Amino acid sequence: MSSADGLDVAALRKDFPILQRTVRDGKPLHYIDSGATSQRPRQVLDAEREFLETSNAAVHRGAHQLAEEATDAYEGARQKIADFVGAAADELVFVKNATEGINLVAYAMSNASVAGPESERFRLGPGDEIVVTEMEHHANLVPWQQLALRTGATLKWFGVTDDGRLDLSAVDELITAKTRIVAFTHQSNVLGTVTPVATLAAKARAAGALTVLDACQSVPHQKVDFRALGVDFAVFSGHKMLGPSGVGVLYGRRALLEAMPPFLTGGSMIEMVQMASSTFAPPPQRFEAGVPMTSQAVGLGAAVDYLSVVGMDRINAHEHLLTEAALRGLAEIPGVTIVGPADMKDRGGAVSFVIDGVHPHDAGQVLDDLGVAVRVGHHCAWPLHRRLGIPASIRASFYLYNDLDDVTALLDGVRETKRFFGVS
Amino acid sequence: MQMEQLYQEIILDHYKNPHGRGLRDPFDAESFQVNPTCGDEVTLRVKLDGETVTDVSYEGQGCSISQASTSVLTDLVVGRSVGEAFKTLDAFTELMQGKGQVEPDEDVLEDGVAFAGVAKYPARVKCALLGWMAFKDAVVRAEGNAA
Numbered sequence: 001m002s003s004a005d006g007l008d009v010a011a012l013r014k015d016f017p018i019l020q021r022t023v024r025d026g027k028p029l030h031y032i033d034s035g036a037t038s039q040r041p042r043q044v045l046d047a048e049r050e051f052l053e054t055s056n057a058a059v060h061r062g063a064h065q066l067a068e069e070a071t072d073a074y075e076g077a078r079q080k081i082a083d084f085v086g087a088a089a090d091e092l093v094f095v096k097n098a099t100e101g102i103n104l105v106a107y108a109m110s111n112a113s114v115a116g117p118e119s120e121r122f123r124l125g126p127g128d129e130i131v132v133t134e135m136e137h138h139a140n141l142v143p144w145q146q147l148a149l150r151t152g153a154t155l156k157w158f159g160v161t162d163d164g165r166l167d168l169s170a171v172d173e174l175i176t177a178k179t180r181i182v183a184f185t186h187q188s189n190v191l192g193t194v195t196p197v198a199t200l201a202a203k204a205r206a207a208g209a210l211t212v213l214d215a216c217q218s219v220p221h222q223k224v225d226f227r228a229l230g231v232d233f234a235v236f237s238g239h240k241m242l243g244p245s246g247v248g249v250l251y252g253r254r255a256l257l258e259a260m261p262p263f264l265t266g267g268s269m270i271e272m273v274q275m276a277s278s279t280f281a282p283p284p285q286r287f288e289a290g291v292p293m294t295s296q297a298v299g300l301g302a303a304v305d306y307l308s309v310v311g312m313d314r315i316n317a318h319e320h321l322l323t324e325a326a327l328r329g330l331a332e333i334p335g336v337t338i339v340g341p342a343d344m345k346d347r348g349g350a351v352s353f354v355i356d357g358v359h360p361h362d363a364g365q366v367l368d369d370l371g372v373a374v375r376v377g378h379h380c381a382w383p384l385h386r387r388l389g390i391p392a393s394i395r396a397s398f399y400l401y402n403d404l405d406d407v408t409a410l411l412d413g414v415r416e417t418k419r420f421f422g423v424s
Numbered sequence: 425m426q427m428e429q430l431y432q433e434i435i436l437d438h439y440k441n442p443h444g445r446g447l448r449d450p451f452d453a454e455s456f457q458v459n460p461t462c463g464d465e466v467t468l469r470v471k472l473d474g475e476t477v478t479d480v481s482y483e484g485q486g487c488s489i490s491q492a493s494t495s496v497l498t499d500l501v502v503g504r505s506v507g508e509a510f511k512t513l514d515a516f517t518e519l520m521q522g523k524g525q526v527e528p529d530e531d532v533l534e535d536g537v538a539f540a541g542v543a544k545y546p547a548r549v550k551c552a553l554l555g556w557m558a559f560k561d562a563v564v565r566a567e568g569n570a571a
Contacts, residue, residue, distance in 0.1 A: 024426070361462055361487035361551065362431075369427050377462040385463065391485045392463050420427060421436070421488075 005317040009403045012310070015041035016401050027371030030409040035189050035217060035350050035397030036375050037239045040303070044242055047302035048295040058291045060268055074294050077301030078284075081249060084304045085215075085234075086225030091257060093250040093287040094297055098216045099139040101235035101250035102183070104287060105212055106143040107263040109181070110150045119261050122210075126152035129178045131209070133158040133166055133195075134387050135188045138380045140214040144183055153180065160387050164191040164340035171203060179209040186218035186234075190381045190395060191340030192323070192350040194218070201230040210256070216240055220399070221319055221348055223312040226251050242307060243300035247293050257283035264289040307400075315400045319349035322398045322407055326351045329411040335423060336414060339393045349398040352379070355414065357423035360392040366420050367394075367413040374410070430545065431488065434496075434538035439488040444498030448481035453565035457558040459550050464490045468558035472566050475505045480559060489539070489548050494555025496535045506563055512536075513556055520549045 013019050016039045023029050031039060055069035075089070082089045095101045112122035124130075130144045134157050148155040156174055159167040166184075175182060182204040187194050197213060204211045213234040218224050220241035226234050233252045239245040252260070262269055262280055266289040271279040280286045307315065324344055330336050335356035341347045355363055364376030375395040378385045385392060396410050418424070451469035458465040464486030471479035480498045484491060500516075501509035515532045516539070524544040528537040542552045 359487040361464070361489070361548075365430065365545070365548070366427055382463060391465075420431070 005314060005321050007310070007314050007318045007400065009318075009401065013401050013403075015043060015306075017042065019401060023371050023373075024369050027369075030370075030372045030406045032396040032398060032402060032406055032410060033373045033375050034220075034240070034399035034402075035379075035395060037245070038220065038242050038399055039401065040242055040244070040299075041306055043306050044244065044299045044302045048244060048299040051295045051298040056295070059294055060285065061291075070294060073298050073301075074292070077297045080301045080304050084308065085219060085236075085249075085251060086227045087251050088254065090282075090284055091251055091254050093252065093257070093284040094292050095235075095248045095250050095287075096246055096293065097239075097248040098214065098235040098237040099143075099248075101248055102140055102212065102214070103143045104250055104263040105233050105252075105260075106147040108260045108287075110147055111261045111263065113151050115261050118259065121256070121259055122261070124151040124153045124180050127178060128153040128180045129156055129176070130154070130181045130183065131156050131158070131174050131179055132182075133184045134160045135164075135166065135191060135193065135381065135384045136183070136185055137189050137214060137216070138382065139216075140183050140185060140212070141383070144181070154178075158184070160191075160384060162388075163342070164188070164193050164388075165346075166193070166195050168196070168199075171200075175200075175203045175207050175209065177207060179204065179207050181212060182209050183212040183214070185214040185216075186224070187221070187348045187350075188340065188381075188384075189217050189350060189397075190352050190379050190384055190393065192348045192352075193341055194346040194348055196346075197229045197231065201232075205230065217348060217350065220307075221312075222316045232256055238296065238300040238303065241300075241303055243303035244293075244296040247296035247300050249300075250287070252283070254283070257287070260287075262286050262289070266290055268292070310400060318400060319398050319402075320344060322402055322404065323347065323349045323351060325404060325407045326396060326398070326410060329407060330414065333411065333414055333418070335418065339388060339390065350395060351397070352393040352395040354390055354393050355417060355423070358417055358421045360394045362421065363394050363414070363417045366417040367410070370409065370413045370416060372406075372409050372413045426541075430541040430548075432538040432541065434535050435488060435492040438492035438495040438535065442491060442495040444480055444482070444495065444502065446481055447483050448479060451479070451481065453562045453569060455558040455561035455565065457554055457561065459486070459490070459554055461550070462487075464551060464554055466490065466494055466555050466558050468494070468555060468562055470559065470562040470566050472506065472563070472570070475507070477501050477504055477506060477509050477563075482555065482558070484555070486554065487548075487551055489542055489551040490554045493536075493539060493552045494558075496539075497555050497559055500534060500536060501559065506567075509563070510560070513560060516556060517553065519543060520552050 057066035057070040112119035219236040238247040269289040339352040360376040466484030468482040
């Protein structure tokens with residue numbers, strides 16, 4: 001059955017073996033937790049297996065045929081992924097996940113703070129400021145807290161409005177000549193809120209600050225072009241976009257990556273090594289110390305192929321339809337409060353909510369018993385939950401393989417949760 | 425439906441009408457425990473008179489399992505000796521970590537046996553143990569203060 005947006009979800013679902021299984025005594029699985037991790041289609045699993053069965057070798061070393069093929073597969077994946085996000089291949093660094101990508105930038109900056117004048121651009125010290133937002137995932141907050149601690153810089157942040165948008169009213173007090181870094185999310189993993197990236201990037205650029213975009217929740221769900229957005233750095237994770245875990249991507253503008261000192265050092269990332277000192281390879285190799293993940297990169301390349309064939313615009317439209325249905329259905333259930341924008345303006349497919357009188361953990365348990373897999377807790381955004389005055393929330397996050405049956409199962413599950421715990 | 429086995433009436437009763445809730449003075453030591461994966465938290469105070477636990481008071485926020493389990497804890501340890509309380513704590517911990525294979529002793533655990541179903545849900549075991557970890561920590565601190 002095709003949904004109204006032209007996506008043949010029933011056919012797509014056949015590519016995802018895990019969606020055919022049952023859970024909790026034979027109940028069909030309604031997997032609505034793709035914001036945490038997405039499921040992988042056979043095409044991705046096959047690409048990994050095929051690589052490992054035919055071409056596996058350590059990349060960028062060795063001159064035998066397998067080493068050549070492995071290197072081609074690895075660099076071919078980099079090119080595909082670069083095309084997918086509007087970047088050049090040498091602007092993409094493979095990392096283990098987005099968290100590592102952000103830490104790479106943060107540690108490169110603290111390394112720059114004790115390096116020579118060539119690293120001036122990345123140096124940070126007392127009097128300098130790092131600006132983040134109150135809606136960040138811990139991955140785009142804690143590394144900056146730590147960088148501030150190591151360098152003596154000051155951490156500042158944009159607040160969040162009651163309806164879950166970035167509060168930009170103080171933008172000119174927050175982004176100033178003192179600002180060195182502005183790090184923010186493209187799409188909140190809790191609220192679904194899409195932030196005004198180009199506006200913030202332009203403000204940061206005008207102030208001479210570098211931007212770091214957490215694109216974990218945007219790249220899997222909409223067409224993203226980092227150059228068009230005008231950000232300096234961006235990160236995303238493979239496992240949230242149908243790809244393997246253990247591979248993520250750091251994007252950095254070429255001129256910046258060329259000037260930035262390394263984070264991890266060792267094999268692969270060098271130009272020349274002597275006993276007392278070394279010089280480093282150009283990017284991206286400079287930031288890929290050691291034998292990298294390989295089948296995972298190949299798998300992520302296959303995931304990008306899969307998403308491209310389906311079409312990011314269609315995926316986005318499909319999620320829009322599901323999100324709208326979920327928001328509408330939840331709003332009709334008494335005692336349910338949406339956490340985040342209640343309308344579809346600048347909003348992605350994460351829907352968080354709370355139920356009066358039922359703790360999210362308990363709700364998640366009843367939903368799980370009905371085969372509905374959602375995330376409960378603070379979703380690694382504890383300060384955001386504190387700001388909104390709730391200890392935790394229930395999050396449904398949709399992807400291309402979800403359909404209106406999943407939305408119905410969620411809504412039925414919420415009603416059953418209320419009945420079970422005796423709240424009206 | 426397995427939910428009735430997990431959420432036994434006793435648990436829901438303790439959740440809706442918790443025993444001993446609220447922070448009280450005097451107390452000998454206080455412990456704050458948090459479950460970093462879900463954000464559940466409890467602040468728990470202990471008052472000892474020699475070897476006897478004379479009061480346990482607490483505040484917290486969290487799911488029914490964590491809140492009910494702390495309520496049951498107060499029933500099981502207040503008025504008992506520290507030694508007896510720790511034996512009960514060990515029995516409850518063993519039940520929770522038993523993956524559903526441990527047969528609870530109702531003479532020792534009383535209402536605590538209702539949590540047997542929780543042991544089958546690994547993600548919830550930490551919820552059930554949150555208040556108990558706070559109790560253990562507070563007693564150790566109280567005894568440290570007294571020494």
